[in-house]
Amino acid sequence: MPLVSIITPSFNQAAYLEQTMLSVLNQDYPQIEYIVIDGASTDGCVEIIKKHENKLAYWVSEKDAGQADAINKGFAKATGEIIAWLNSDDYYLSGAVSAAVKAFEENSDVVLVYGNMLSVDENGNTFNALNYSQLTLEDLLCFQIIGQPAVFMRRAALEKAGGLNLAFHFMLDHHLWIRVAQQGKILRVNQTWAAARHHAEAKNRAKAAEFGREAFRILDWAKTEPSLASALSRVSNRATAAAHRVDARYLLDGNQPAAAISAWMKALFIHPPAALKRMNILVSSVLNLFGLGIFREAILQIKIKTRR
Numbered sequence: 001m002p003l004v005s006i007i008t009p010s011f012n013q014a015a016y017l018e019q020t021m022l023s024v025l026n027q028d029y030p031q032i033e034y035i036v037i038d039g040a041s042t043d044g045c046v047e048i049i050k051k052h053e054n055k056l057a058y059w060v061s062e063k064d065a066g067q068a069d070a071i072n073k074g075f076a077k078a079t080g081e082i083i084a085w086l087n088s089d090d091y092y093l094s095g096a097v098s099a100a101v102k103a104f105e106e107n108s109d110v111v112l113v114y115g116n117m118l119s120v121d122e123n124g125n126t127f128n129a130l131n132y133s134q135l136t137l138e139d140l141l142c143f144q145i146i147g148q149p150a151v152f153m154r155r156a157a158l159e160k161a162g163g164l165n166l167a168f169h170f171m172l173d174h175h176l177w178i179r180v181a182q183q184g185k186i187l188r189v190n191q192t193w194a195a196a197r198h199h200a201e202a203k204n205r206a207k208a209a210e211f212g213r214e215a216f217r218i219l220d221w222a223k224t225e226p227s228l229a230s231a232l233s234r235v236s237n238r239a240t241a242a243a244h245r246v247d248a249r250y251l252l253d254g255n256q257p258a259a260a261i262s263a264w265m266k267a268l269f270i271h272p273p274a275a276l277k278r279m280n281i282l283v284s285s286v287l288n289l290f291g292l293g294i295f296r297e298a299i300l301q302i303k304i305k306t307r308r
Helices: 014-025 045-051 067-077 096-106 137-141 155-161 172-181 209-223 226-234 236-253 257-270 272-276 279-289 293-307
Strands: 004-010 032-038 058-061 082-085 110-120 126-130 151-154 185-197
Touching (some): 004 067, 004 096, 045 058, 082 155, 096 110, 096 185, 110 155, 137 172, 137 226, 151 172, 209 226, 209 236, 226 236, 236 257, 236 272, 257 279
Parallel strands (some): 004 032, 004 082, 032 058
Antiparallel strands (some): 082 151, 110 151
Protein backbone atom coordinates (compact mmCIF):
# COMPACT_ATOMS: atom_id res chain seq x y z
CA MET A 1 0.00 0.00 0.00
CA PRO A 2 1.64 3.29 -1.06
CA LEU A 3 2.41 5.82 1.63
CA VAL A 4 0.38 9.02 1.35
CA SER A 5 1.95 12.20 2.74
CA ILE A 6 -0.48 14.96 3.71
CA ILE A 7 0.70 18.42 4.75
CA THR A 8 -1.36 20.96 6.65
CA PRO A 9 -0.04 24.55 6.70
CA SER A 10 -1.42 26.37 9.71
CA PHE A 11 -1.49 29.94 10.94
CA ASN A 12 -3.96 31.28 13.50
CA GLN A 13 -6.84 29.04 12.43
CA ALA A 14 -7.52 27.47 15.82
CA ALA A 15 -11.27 27.66 15.24
CA TYR A 16 -11.00 25.12 12.41
CA LEU A 17 -7.67 23.34 12.80
CA GLU A 18 -8.79 20.39 14.91
CA GLN A 19 -11.56 19.46 12.49
CA THR A 20 -9.00 19.60 9.68
CA MET A 21 -6.56 17.37 11.55
CA LEU A 22 -9.18 14.85 12.61
CA SER A 23 -10.43 14.59 9.03
CA VAL A 24 -6.95 13.31 8.13
CA LEU A 25 -6.31 11.22 11.24
CA ASN A 26 -9.71 9.49 10.99
CA GLN A 27 -9.31 8.39 7.37
CA ASP A 28 -9.71 4.65 6.83
CA TYR A 29 -6.47 4.41 4.83
CA PRO A 30 -3.72 3.07 7.14
CA GLN A 31 -0.61 4.37 5.35
CA ILE A 32 -0.76 8.13 5.99
CA GLU A 33 2.20 10.30 6.90
CA TYR A 34 0.71 13.48 8.38
CA ILE A 35 2.83 16.63 8.62
CA VAL A 36 1.71 19.94 10.14
CA ILE A 37 3.68 23.13 9.47
CA ASP A 38 2.54 25.99 11.70
CA GLY A 39 3.68 29.55 11.12
CA ALA A 40 4.17 30.49 14.80
CA SER A 41 0.48 30.82 15.60
CA THR A 42 -0.55 32.67 18.75
CA ASP A 43 -4.22 31.66 18.96
CA GLY A 44 -4.05 28.13 20.37
CA CYS A 45 -3.08 26.21 17.23
CA VAL A 46 0.07 24.85 18.85
CA GLU A 47 -1.91 23.40 21.75
CA ILE A 48 -4.23 21.65 19.27
CA ILE A 49 -1.26 20.25 17.36
CA LYS A 50 0.37 18.99 20.56
CA LYS A 51 -2.87 17.26 21.51
CA HIS A 52 -2.46 15.01 18.45
CA GLU A 53 1.33 15.02 18.06
CA ASN A 54 1.69 11.28 18.79
CA LYS A 55 -0.15 10.63 15.50
CA LEU A 56 1.94 13.03 13.44
CA ALA A 57 5.03 12.16 11.43
CA TYR A 58 6.39 15.67 11.94
CA TRP A 59 5.29 19.09 13.08
CA VAL A 60 6.88 22.45 13.70
CA SER A 61 5.75 25.92 14.74
CA GLU A 62 8.02 28.66 13.43
CA LYS A 63 7.84 31.81 11.34
CA ASP A 64 7.78 31.28 7.60
CA ALA A 65 7.48 33.27 4.39
CA GLY A 66 3.80 32.49 3.88
CA GLN A 67 1.58 29.61 2.81
CA ALA A 68 3.68 28.44 -0.11
CA ASP A 69 6.80 28.38 2.04
CA ALA A 70 5.04 26.37 4.75
CA ILE A 71 3.73 23.82 2.25
CA ASN A 72 7.12 23.49 0.58
CA LYS A 73 8.63 22.78 4.00
CA GLY A 74 6.12 19.98 4.31
CA PHE A 75 6.94 18.67 0.85
CA ALA A 76 10.61 18.54 1.85
CA LYS A 77 9.76 16.37 4.87
CA ALA A 78 7.33 14.12 3.01
CA THR A 79 8.43 10.63 2.00
CA GLY A 80 5.17 9.30 0.52
CA GLU A 81 4.67 8.17 -3.05
CA ILE A 82 1.45 10.21 -3.11
CA ILE A 83 1.31 13.76 -1.74
CA ALA A 84 -1.43 16.27 -0.95
CA TRP A 85 -1.95 19.29 1.26
CA LEU A 86 -4.99 20.31 3.24
CA ASN A 87 -5.30 23.87 4.50
CA SER A 88 -6.14 24.36 8.16
CA ASP A 89 -9.70 25.54 7.53
CA ASP A 90 -10.68 22.79 5.07
CA TYR A 91 -11.33 19.09 5.68
CA TYR A 92 -11.53 15.69 4.00
CA LEU A 93 -14.66 13.59 3.79
CA SER A 94 -14.58 9.95 4.83
CA GLY A 95 -12.80 7.61 2.44
CA ALA A 96 -11.14 10.37 0.41
CA VAL A 97 -7.58 9.10 0.74
CA SER A 98 -8.50 5.47 -0.02
CA ALA A 99 -10.38 6.59 -3.13
CA ALA A 100 -7.44 8.68 -4.35
CA VAL A 101 -5.00 5.80 -3.86
CA LYS A 102 -7.33 3.46 -5.73
CA ALA A 103 -7.49 5.90 -8.66
CA PHE A 104 -3.69 6.01 -8.87
CA GLU A 105 -3.36 2.23 -8.63
CA GLU A 106 -5.84 1.72 -11.46
CA ASN A 107 -4.26 4.38 -13.70
CA SER A 108 -0.49 4.07 -13.76
CA ASP A 109 -0.07 6.91 -16.29
CA VAL A 110 -1.91 9.46 -14.16
CA VAL A 111 0.13 12.02 -12.18
CA LEU A 112 -2.69 13.95 -10.50
CA VAL A 113 -6.18 12.94 -9.40
CA TYR A 114 -8.97 15.14 -8.14
CA GLY A 115 -12.47 14.65 -6.81
CA ASN A 116 -15.48 16.89 -6.34
CA MET A 117 -15.70 19.34 -3.46
CA LEU A 118 -18.23 20.99 -1.15
CA SER A 119 -18.24 24.67 -0.24
CA VAL A 120 -19.13 25.24 3.43
CA ASP A 121 -19.56 28.31 5.61
CA GLU A 122 -18.01 29.17 8.97
CA ASN A 123 -20.27 26.68 10.73
CA GLY A 124 -19.71 23.85 8.29
CA ASN A 125 -23.05 24.26 6.51
CA THR A 126 -22.83 23.28 2.84
CA PHE A 127 -23.97 25.97 0.42
CA ASN A 128 -22.57 24.59 -2.84
CA ALA A 129 -21.45 21.31 -4.37
CA LEU A 130 -18.70 21.67 -6.95
CA ASN A 131 -18.84 18.81 -9.45
CA TYR A 132 -15.89 19.10 -11.78
CA SER A 133 -15.41 17.75 -15.28
CA GLN A 134 -12.44 15.93 -16.76
CA LEU A 135 -9.89 18.63 -17.57
CA THR A 136 -6.85 18.83 -19.82
CA LEU A 137 -3.72 20.96 -19.73
CA GLU A 138 -5.42 23.37 -22.13
CA ASP A 139 -8.38 23.67 -19.74
CA LEU A 140 -6.03 24.53 -16.90
CA LEU A 141 -4.41 27.21 -19.05
CA CYS A 142 -7.93 28.58 -19.50
CA PHE A 143 -8.40 28.77 -15.73
CA GLN A 144 -10.75 25.88 -15.28
CA ILE A 145 -10.30 25.71 -11.51
CA ILE A 146 -9.88 22.52 -9.49
CA GLY A 147 -10.69 22.61 -5.78
CA GLN A 148 -7.30 22.30 -4.09
CA PRO A 149 -8.45 20.24 -1.05
CA ALA A 150 -9.61 17.45 -3.37
CA VAL A 151 -6.28 17.05 -5.22
CA PHE A 152 -3.62 14.33 -4.80
CA MET A 153 -0.34 14.11 -6.75
CA ARG A 154 2.36 11.57 -7.44
CA ARG A 155 5.56 12.53 -5.67
CA ALA A 156 7.66 12.02 -8.83
CA ALA A 157 5.56 14.50 -10.82
CA LEU A 158 5.61 17.03 -8.00
CA GLU A 159 9.40 16.85 -7.79
CA LYS A 160 9.71 17.43 -11.54
CA ALA A 161 7.29 20.35 -11.32
CA GLY A 162 9.39 21.87 -8.55
CA GLY A 163 6.91 22.51 -5.75
CA LEU A 164 5.07 25.76 -5.09
CA ASN A 165 6.40 29.06 -6.41
CA LEU A 166 6.80 31.49 -3.50
CA ALA A 167 6.04 34.41 -5.81
CA PHE A 168 2.38 33.34 -5.91
CA HIS A 169 0.11 33.78 -2.91
CA PHE A 170 -3.44 33.39 -4.22
CA MET A 171 -3.43 31.07 -7.25
CA LEU A 172 -0.33 29.16 -6.18
CA ASP A 173 -2.18 25.86 -6.43
CA HIS A 174 -3.40 26.46 -9.99
CA HIS A 175 0.10 27.41 -11.07
CA LEU A 176 1.32 24.09 -9.65
CA TRP A 177 -1.44 22.05 -11.33
CA ILE A 178 -0.37 23.40 -14.73
CA ARG A 179 3.24 22.37 -14.10
CA VAL A 180 2.26 18.93 -12.78
CA ALA A 181 -0.09 18.37 -15.72
CA GLN A 182 2.91 18.81 -18.03
CA GLN A 183 4.34 15.60 -16.51
CA GLY A 184 1.45 13.29 -17.46
CA LYS A 185 -2.30 12.77 -17.40
CA ILE A 186 -4.65 14.20 -14.78
CA LEU A 187 -7.82 12.36 -13.81
CA ARG A 188 -11.13 13.43 -12.34
CA VAL A 189 -12.91 10.95 -10.07
CA ASN A 190 -16.66 11.49 -9.73
CA GLN A 191 -16.69 11.36 -5.93
CA THR A 192 -16.81 14.14 -3.35
CA TRP A 193 -13.58 14.09 -1.36
CA ALA A 194 -13.28 17.35 0.55
CA ALA A 195 -14.87 20.55 1.80
CA ALA A 196 -13.48 24.07 1.41
CA ARG A 197 -14.49 26.56 4.05
CA HIS A 198 -15.47 30.13 3.15
CA HIS A 199 -15.21 32.65 5.98
CA ALA A 200 -14.42 36.32 6.44
CA GLU A 201 -10.72 35.75 7.15
CA ALA A 202 -10.16 33.37 4.21
CA LYS A 203 -8.05 34.70 1.33
CA ASN A 204 -10.84 34.10 -1.17
CA ARG A 205 -12.93 36.64 0.76
CA ALA A 206 -10.47 38.94 2.51
CA LYS A 207 -8.21 39.53 -0.52
CA ALA A 208 -10.45 38.47 -3.37
CA ALA A 209 -9.27 41.12 -5.82
CA GLU A 210 -5.72 39.75 -5.73
CA PHE A 211 -6.73 36.50 -7.41
CA GLY A 212 -7.40 38.16 -10.75
CA ARG A 213 -3.99 39.82 -10.73
CA GLU A 214 -2.32 36.46 -10.25
CA ALA A 215 -4.39 34.92 -13.05
CA PHE A 216 -2.80 37.41 -15.45
CA ARG A 217 0.63 36.71 -13.97
CA ILE A 218 0.13 33.00 -14.61
CA LEU A 219 -0.90 33.77 -18.18
CA ASP A 220 2.20 35.93 -18.69
CA TRP A 221 4.37 33.16 -17.24
CA ALA A 222 2.80 30.54 -19.54
CA LYS A 223 3.60 32.69 -22.58
CA THR A 224 7.29 32.51 -21.70
CA GLU A 225 7.35 28.72 -21.26
CA PRO A 226 8.47 26.91 -24.46
CA SER A 227 6.89 23.67 -23.20
CA LEU A 228 3.48 25.37 -23.09
CA ALA A 229 3.72 27.24 -26.39
CA SER A 230 1.85 24.65 -28.43
CA ALA A 231 -1.01 24.18 -25.97
CA LEU A 232 -1.38 27.90 -25.34
CA SER A 233 -1.42 28.77 -29.04
CA ARG A 234 -4.53 26.61 -29.48
CA VAL A 235 -6.48 28.44 -26.76
CA SER A 236 -4.91 31.90 -26.68
CA ASN A 237 -8.11 33.99 -26.85
CA ARG A 238 -10.02 31.64 -24.59
CA ALA A 239 -7.23 31.75 -22.00
CA THR A 240 -7.06 35.56 -22.02
CA ALA A 241 -10.83 35.86 -21.73
CA ALA A 242 -10.83 33.32 -18.91
CA ALA A 243 -8.28 35.39 -16.98
CA HIS A 244 -10.64 38.37 -17.21
CA ARG A 245 -13.52 36.12 -16.12
CA VAL A 246 -11.53 34.99 -13.07
CA ASP A 247 -10.80 38.63 -12.33
CA ALA A 248 -14.51 39.43 -12.57
CA ARG A 249 -15.49 36.59 -10.25
CA TYR A 250 -13.10 37.65 -7.49
CA LEU A 251 -13.80 41.36 -7.90
CA LEU A 252 -17.43 40.44 -7.27
CA ASP A 253 -16.44 38.52 -4.13
CA GLY A 254 -14.38 41.55 -3.10
CA ASN A 255 -17.48 43.76 -3.34
CA GLN A 256 -16.33 45.66 -6.43
CA PRO A 257 -19.32 45.06 -8.74
CA ALA A 258 -18.56 47.84 -11.25
CA ALA A 259 -15.02 46.55 -11.77
CA ALA A 260 -16.39 43.01 -12.00
CA ILE A 261 -18.80 44.01 -14.78
CA SER A 262 -15.95 45.71 -16.66
CA ALA A 263 -13.76 42.61 -16.41
CA TRP A 264 -16.61 40.32 -17.51
CA MET A 265 -17.30 42.54 -20.55
CA LYS A 266 -13.63 42.32 -21.54
CA ALA A 267 -13.92 38.53 -21.43
CA LEU A 268 -17.06 38.72 -23.59
CA PHE A 269 -15.32 40.87 -26.19
CA ILE A 270 -12.25 38.60 -26.41
CA HIS A 271 -13.96 35.19 -26.38
CA PRO A 272 -17.76 35.21 -25.86
CA PRO A 273 -18.16 31.52 -24.87
CA ALA A 274 -15.68 31.94 -22.01
CA ALA A 275 -17.69 34.83 -20.57
CA LEU A 276 -21.15 33.41 -21.23
CA LYS A 277 -20.16 30.22 -19.44
CA ARG A 278 -20.31 32.29 -16.23
CA MET A 279 -23.24 34.56 -16.95
CA ASN A 280 -24.07 34.38 -13.25
CA ILE A 281 -21.07 36.64 -12.53
CA LEU A 282 -22.59 39.42 -14.63
CA VAL A 283 -26.05 38.98 -13.11
CA SER A 284 -24.73 39.01 -9.54
CA SER A 285 -22.51 42.02 -10.25
CA VAL A 286 -25.43 44.01 -11.65
CA LEU A 287 -27.56 43.12 -8.62
CA ASN A 288 -24.80 44.22 -6.25
CA LEU A 289 -24.17 47.43 -8.19
CA PHE A 290 -27.78 48.50 -7.71
CA GLY A 291 -27.90 47.49 -4.07
CA LEU A 292 -29.81 44.30 -4.70
CA GLY A 293 -27.11 41.95 -3.48
CA ILE A 294 -29.57 40.84 -0.81
CA PHE A 295 -31.14 38.58 -3.44
CA ARG A 296 -27.80 36.85 -4.00
CA GLU A 297 -27.44 36.33 -0.24
CA ALA A 298 -31.00 35.01 -0.06
CA ILE A 299 -30.19 32.41 -2.73
CA LEU A 300 -27.10 31.41 -0.75
CA GLN A 301 -29.15 30.95 2.42
CA ILE A 302 -31.69 28.85 0.55
CA LYS A 303 -28.87 26.62 -0.70
CA ILE A 304 -27.57 26.19 2.84
CA LYS A 305 -31.01 25.28 4.22
CA THR A 306 -31.83 22.83 1.44
CA ARG A 307 -28.52 20.99 1.89
CA ARG A 308 -28.78 20.52 5.65
